[in-house]
Amino acid sequence: MTRLRNHFDRELILLLIFSIFAVAALLSPGFFFRAHDADHTVFYLIEFDASIRDGILWPRWSPDHAMGYGYPFWVVYAPLAYFAAEVFHLLGVGFTASIKIVMALSALFGGWGMYALLRRWWGRNGIGRGAALVGGLVYVYAPYHLLTLYVRAAFAEYVAMAWFPWVILAFDDVVEWGGLRRIALAALALGALFLTHSATLMVFTPLLAIYLLFALVRKTIRQRREQESWRQVIGSFAQVVAAGLLAIGLAAIFLLPLAAEQGAVQQKDWVAENYLYQKHFVWPNQFVDPFWGFGFSDDPTGPNDGMSFQLGIVGVVLALVAAVVGLRRASHRRGQTAFFVVALLAVLLLMMPLARPVWDAFGPAALIQFPWRLLSTASLFLAILAGAAVGNTLGTGEGSQFPAAHVLGLVVVLASLAFTVPQYTDIQPIDESVQSIMRFELAYPDMIGHTAAVQEPFTESPLLPQYLAGEPLQKVALIAGSGEVETLRTGGSSVDARVNLDSPSTVLFYTYDFPGWRATVDGQPAAHRTEPPYGLIAVDVPAGDHRVSIRHGGTPDRDAGTWISVVSLALVAGLLIFDWSRTRRKVAKADGSRSRPT
Structure with missing residues (x-):
């Protein structure tokens, strides 16, 4: 007691x-959506969740920012x-x-x-x-x-x-x-x-x-x-x-x-x-x-x-x-x-x-x-x-x-x-959807993020009407060659597409190129390049029926940082366990000394 x-x-x-x-x-x-950062406080979590559900344990990419081109938000935030x-x-x-x-x-x-x-x-x-x-x-x-x-x-x-x-x-x-x-x-x-x-x-x-x-x-x-x-x-x-x-x-x-x-x-x-x-x-x-x-x-x-x-x-x-x-x-x-x-x-x-x-x-x-x-x-x-x-x-x-x-x-x-006492507002379905991002960026175009490869600022994209209409996103297009393209899946840090090409063609992903992006064609690594003026991902694909994908992953500095953090966390755990073990031994020794007959 x-x-x-x-x-x-x-x-x-x-x-x-x-x-x-x-x-x-x-x-x-x-909630209080009229507060300064309330909108993006919520849609940042929407973006974070999208990458987690795409299998990324430590998100780096926000797929719907920048009018749908995405942004490496969690690299800088x-x-x-x-x-x-x-x-x-x-x-x-x-x-x-x-x-x-x-x-x-x-x-x-x-x-x-x-x-x-x-x-x-x-x-x-x-x-x-x-x-x-x-x-x-x-x-x-x-x-x-x-x-x-x-x-x-x-x-x-x-x-x-x-x-x-x-x-x-x-x-x-x-x-x-x-x-x-x-x-x-x-x-x-x-x-x-x-x-x-x-x-x-x-x-x-x-x-x-x-x-x-x-x-x-x-x-x-x-x-x-x-x-x-x-x-x-x-x-x-x-x-x-x-x-x-x-x-x-x-x-x-x-x-x-x-x-x-x-x-x-x-x-x-x-x-x-x-x-x-x-x-x-x-x-x-x-x-x-x-x-x-x-x-x-x-x-x-x-x-x-x-x-x-x-x-x-x-x-x-x-x-x-x-x-x-x-x-x-x-x-x-x-x-x-x-x-x-x-x-x-x-x-x-x-x-x-x-x-x-x-x-x-x-x-x-x-x-x-x-x-x-x-x-x-x-x-x-x-x-x-x-x-x-x-x-x-x-x-x-x-x-x-x-x-x-x-x-x-x-x-x-x-x-x-x-x-x-905040300025209360009701929570509407759009407030917890990616449409809120488009609404925000249309209202505040100065908040659109750009990679260093972007040569021309923009306030809209080909994806904007799809977002506003709530339609499935078509994040792939042809910019050279001919054929058919279809977006199969858009994830928090990946895009999958199927193409049926009449001739060798260039497939454009409506996604910023940035360190960490990798492209594959039919599951095999493929080269990609940065397409001006908006710094998007372009992949050259041979004629025929192919599955073309991009996925955002590690870089040498991210991998090094991850390992340093893992080792540091192990050191912290080791210090705590060692100190706890040493303390227990001291207590046991002291108890033994007190109980020893004289």
Whole structure:
């Protein structure tokens, strides 16, 4: 019974219950398709599912993008959030409902992670749990989180933010205590973030590195003050590096092809006019403006955007309390509080127009697209400082069961509750079909992706009428020679056709050529070429009756990345098993020593 009580954490249960109100809107049978990314959040899963059902275990290709020519979307876009949603879809849940389930679980997972992080830092006693409760709720109810969920419906980005506190917790454990198990867990957490959302990764990883450098320096100072050996600090640094490298190895299945093949797509599609960071800075008053809207970041020169960039009044007040009280009061966490105060201020400055020279100097920053994406890390720092404010002001020990923390947690919920109501829409059959992709690309032609081989932009294709009419797709045509062609099957990453040719002919597949495509004629490998001006796949076929097929598969960099990830995963599993086995032996030895007669 005592062991059960030790593991039963009332404040964690309370956190999860309070967090349900943040995602209660997801329990509605409808969705919010007027949110910025809602349409393609759903049809990305449709495309992902198509490749899974075509026998591709790690999808790279989206067959219906670019007016039906397809696009190597999963080469350039991290897929882990969609793997999670696909699990529910394969269990029989609808596309939209699968997305909603993962969104809801991510909110709870992120809040739990912040709770675990703050409880580790502020202790397992009553005040520590109170600090963790408030910080966890500030994280779940951060306005930017609710904006990402209900205004933007940015699925993968929302899931990625749930990993932030877990990554910090795991790496902080490596710095403080080290060990094989902690290295493995840190690698898993960071590797998962790598595989969830690329732009968020670019925002978070540099700040993580700076924090770890701070933590290592702090440990060095503590070790020297206690006149202990440098060996522990050097060992901690080596273990942090090992965990980071192992995380990269786990994500190599995505990162290596991304690095090797990104030049085969037109980069300007990802930094088009509407995505230029120069147009999306945040003005200082917007951080505290209580305005809430469902519009866009559409004021390139001023603070009159149609969406909110507020930090949240409760989080701001608690951060100020942490800065004033926490930095004045002697505490083993004072240096840490100071770090996050400075980090928060730095992140806020980087989102403002005055930081443009910094963005201009760092070329890859253009891929972040929106400086206000740094609100993801600002929300993280605010939640940490909220926990610090509670930990520094409510005293120590159990006290009177710290009701102040409970009341403060309720205030956090009530302050953001109005932001949890989306613009509901009914789910129509077209919303969960490939026709939604055509509808979207017709409305937003700037969102059509192009490979590097595309010489002429386009806004329609021969496949468009077939898609809109809901007809079976005819993805094959003759561009030289004569005869008959028939599309037999179109899969997520393959097309099969039958041709009956009067003479040697050229068969054109209405599919972008891209690394990984292979052609066969009657089951035998066949050469193919890239046909201008749209960069499609062309295959020369002899006269007669033949089956001509194309299938998207591996490349040397994809195969190498896959093997690196497999080996890294095996190493992680080995570290966990070895540590578990060693711990069991130590426990058994200790039990044996206690039971030995004297």
